[in-house]
Amino acid sequence: MWFWIKHLSLAFILIAAAAYFLLGDGPVYKKNDKTNAAADGLSQFYANIRAAAERSSNEDEYVIELDMPSTDINSALQQRSKSVKPSTTKWRGEVKSRRFVEGETLKTIMKQYADEEGIEFLWYLHKDYIVKHNFRVEDNFVATLYQLGKAIDSDFEFEVKAYFCHKQRTAVITEKPSQFVRDNCILAKAY
Numbered sequence: 001m002w003f004w005i006k007h008l009s010l011a012f013i014l015i016a017a018a019a020y021f022l023l024g025d026g027p028v029y030k031k032n033d034k035t036n037a038a039a040d041g042l043s044q045f046y047a048n049i050r051a052a053a054e055r056s057s058n059e060d061e062y063v064i065e066l067d068m069p070s071t072d073i074n075s076a077l078q079q080r081s082k083s084v085k086p087s088t089t090k091w092r093g094e095v096k097s098r099r100f101v102e103g104e105t106l107k108t109i110m111k112q113y114a115d116e117e118g119i120e121f122l123w124y125l126h127k128d129y130i131v132k133h134n135f136r137v138e139d140n141f142v143a144t145l146y147q148l149g150k151a152i153d154s155d156f157e158f159e160v161k162a163y164f165c166h167k168q169r170t171a172v173i174t175e176k177p178s179q180f181v182r183d184n185c186i187l188a189k190a191y
Contacts, residue, residue: 061130062129062130062131062132063127063128063129063130063155064105064127064128064129064130065126065127066123066125066126066127066128067126068124068126069122069123069124072178073122073124073172073174073177073178073180073181074178074180074181076122076170077122077165077168077170077172077180077181077184077185078180080120080168080169080170081167081168084120084168084169085169086166086167086168086169087119087166087169088166089166089186091142091164091166092140092141092142092143092164093117093119093140093141093142093144094117094140094141095138095139095140096138097136097137097138098113098136098137098138098139098141098144099134099135099136100131100134100135100136100137101131101134102131102132102133102134103130103131104130104131105128105129105130105131106128106129106131106148106152107123107128109131110123110144110145110148110171110173111123113141113144114141114171117141118169119141119169119170119171120168120169120170120171121170121171121172122170122171122172122173122174123173124172124173124174124175124176125152125156125160125173125174125175126175127152127155127156129152139190141171142162142164142171142188143188143189143190145162145164145171145173145188146162146188146189146190147190148162148173149161149162149173149188156175157175158175158176159175160173160174160175161173161174161175161177161187161188162187162188163177163181163185163186163187163188164185164186164188165181165184165185165186166185166186167184168184171188172185
């Protein structure tokens with residue numbers, strides 16, 4: 001008889017324990033709502049670095065490093081003034097829609113628009129940019145040149161400036177304008 005009491009008692013204890021764990025409020029894993037601020041901050045920091053690195057590697061696809069022109073800007077302008085008839089100081093170009101097509105470079109597009117306007121275009125920057133998405137600018141040539149300079153300005157150490165040199169019928173975009181350019185050319189702006 002002692003055998004049956006011992007085994008029935010053990011069975012009862014096991015059934016009660018199983019019922020307690022299955023049906024009762026036994027020990028349950030609860031996620032801690034408190035977070036470690038230092039760990040979260042560090043994770044966010046590394047996520048930002050990774051995102052910035054990915055962005056910059058994508059942006060590098062659209063930047064072309066250039067050699068500066070071999071002719072110095074003053075010489076180019078002085079030579080040009082000998083061969084062209086000056087325009088008026090008020091010339092800004094025709095107001096029209098200027099398309100910038102994906103895959104072309106800003107320098108090439110602006111050179112094309114300058115040729116259409118009958119002026120020379122000098123790009124004195126060490127970078128050129130491939131147009132990532134099509135866009136249009138509805139303005140005159142000089143204002144378009146100004147907007148272009150402002151758009152790429154943050155990528156350079158010094159401020160990018162655009163000028164129209166009326167005596168030479170030449171548009172210039174440069175990071176470091178010479179004294180000759182500052183004295184003889186009109187700083188482009190949005191008119």
